Structure formats: structure tokens, C-alpha cells
Amino acid sequence: MKIDAALTTFHLDEVPAAARAIEAQGYDGLFTFEGKGDPFLPLVLAAEHTERVELATAIALAFPRSPMNLAYLGHDLQVQSKGRFILGLGSQIKTHVEKRYSAVWSHPAARMRELVLAVRAIWTCWNEGARLDFRGRFYTHTLMTPIFEPGPSPYGPPRIFLAGVQPRMTEVAGEVADGLLVHPLNSRRFLEASLLPAIGRGLAKSGRARADFAVSCQVIVATGTTADEVAQSRQLARQQLAFYGSTLAYRPVLEAHGWGALQEELHALSKRGEWVAMGERITDEMLDTFAISGLPEELPAKLHARYGGLVERLALISYAGVEGADRARWSTVLQQIRKGA
Secondary structure (H helix, E strand, C coil): CEEEEECCCCCHHHHHHHHHHHHHHCCCEEEECCCCCCCCHHHHHHHHHCCCCEEEECCEECCCCCHHHHHHHHHHHHHHCCCCEEEEEECCCHHHHHHHCCCCCCCHHHHHHHHHHHHHHHHHHHHHCCCCCEECCCCEECCCCHHHCCCCCCCCCCEEEEECCCHHHHHHHHHHCCEEEECCCCCHHHHHHHHHHHHHHHHHHHCCCHHHCEEEEEEEEECCCCHHHHHHHHHHHHHHHHHHHCCHHHHHHHHCCCCCHHHHHHHHHHHCCCHHHHHHCCCHHHHHHHEEECCHHHHHHHHHHHHCCCCCEEEEEECCCHHHHCHHHHHHHHHHHHHCC
């Protein structure tokens, strides 16, 4: 099992030191996300200042960007990182795509499937010399002149991971992608009942085996160097889970545990800006269903009890500075997680 860490800084001058620290800590990969800044730019610096860790966008928004744009970004980062880049893409929700990015939202699963196929067609053109002739319902790419062609990557094309919560998008990931990025609001029950069967259906369409596909699961980890710090981290985790739970797209995760009605309640509170009250609606049972908490030495057993045998990667989202507070302690924990201890 590989363990990844979030590169949380959006200040580019801080990225080299942060990326080096993640690699030195013993993580297998680091990932950026589409938050307060561009998710690709930090990885250019991370690639320059690391040697071993894999680098991923988890996620970059797909629909505000064209397949050609993503193909260039993916190619350049794959070469810059010497083959360590993973292009992680997500659809986001309609409101953000249309109102924040002024981009087109329609038929998200079908559009995502075609976008991935278009990106791969462009990479095939560059890496294998094939004529670019992609004609789809949403995207058409039929022109590639030598002056705009970067040529083959010595490391081959990057892997593509897709984010999925709903069964259709998850099935698309199984069909056309190399892996699935699981949202932090998740549980073992939801993985087993919904996501893994959908992946299986997609893999069957593409004629691939489960071994050809990787599941990367983000995990909210409420930890700390003391019991008091763990308690404080649990409160922060409640707020984050409440924010996720207020979104209609993530309601299926709540419904898997009989808590579907909570989504409407949290959404109403969010509309009124009652963020603290939202966190109070997350009970201990809910918190312990969707997050992992405890002192560092307690985490490996808890993580493997929930995700062992189901996923190939864990992306830890920690609500404490335990990594920096005691690097040796945290490095040992990472080794135990990786080994299944």
C-alpha cells in the first residue's frame, strides 16, 4: 500500500521546501488539488526539488480545460518529473463549473469518458506518430502540425486517475482510466457496496483485470501528539465532514449508512452560514465511520481494518502538525501503514 500526502501550500516560493519535506518524511507521493490556486504549477517545482515521490493532481478540474490543454500539461509534467506524474481529474459540480468557471456542464460521465479518450488520442499522436483524428460528441481534435507537436515522452504518457462518487462516473474510471480517486467522505461499506462493483463493470468493458487498476482513497485523519490534540483534530474533522455532507453529490455516501436526510439539514444550515452548527450535527458515530482518529501509533491498525484489501493507495488528510512535530515518530507510523502493521 502506498501512502500519499497533500501539498497544501499555494505559495509557490514555499513549494520546494514543502515537497522535499514530504519526500524526506517517507511518503510515496504528494498531490495538489484545485483549491485556492492552480494545481499544476506547484508540481513543476515539486518535480524539480524531489527525486522519488510520485506527483499527482487530486484533483484538477476537467471540464473548464480542453483535452488539448490537459494533454500538454500532462506531457510536460511527465517529462519534468521523469515519469512520476499522475493526471488526476474530477468533474466538480454543475454550479461551480458553470458559475465559477463559466464552462460547459452536461452529461458529466459521458463527457469525462470522451475527454479521457481524447487526451489519450493526442498522446498517441505525439508518442507513436499516429495521425490525430479524434471525433466525438463533445470534443473534436483533427489538427496537429509539427510546430506544435512536442514529440514522444521518454517516459511514456502519464497515468490518468478519475474522481468518482456516483456509480456512472466510477464505472467510467474503470473503463478508461488507470485509477480511481476516492473522495474523503467515504467508508468501507460505501466502497464495497457501490464503488468497487462500479469499477468492476468498467474494467469488464475494457477487458482489464482489477490488478490493472489502482484505487487511491483520501482519508481524513484526526490525530495529534497528545490525547488533547486528537480531540481538537476530531472537532476540525467534524466541520470538514459536515461541509462535504451538505453537498447533494455526496449524499449517496450518507445514504449507505441510513443518514441521507442529514444532507438536506446540512445544506440548509450552509445556506444560512451556520458552519459551527453544521459540525455539531456530525455525531461520534458518523465521525468514526468516515474518519480515522487516534494517536499516531493507533493509526496503522485502524487504517488497515477499514481499507485493507480494498485500495492500493491512501492519501492522508491530517488535522494536526504531528508530521513536523515529531518526524521520526511519524516516519515509523508511515512504515507501519505501508507494511500493514
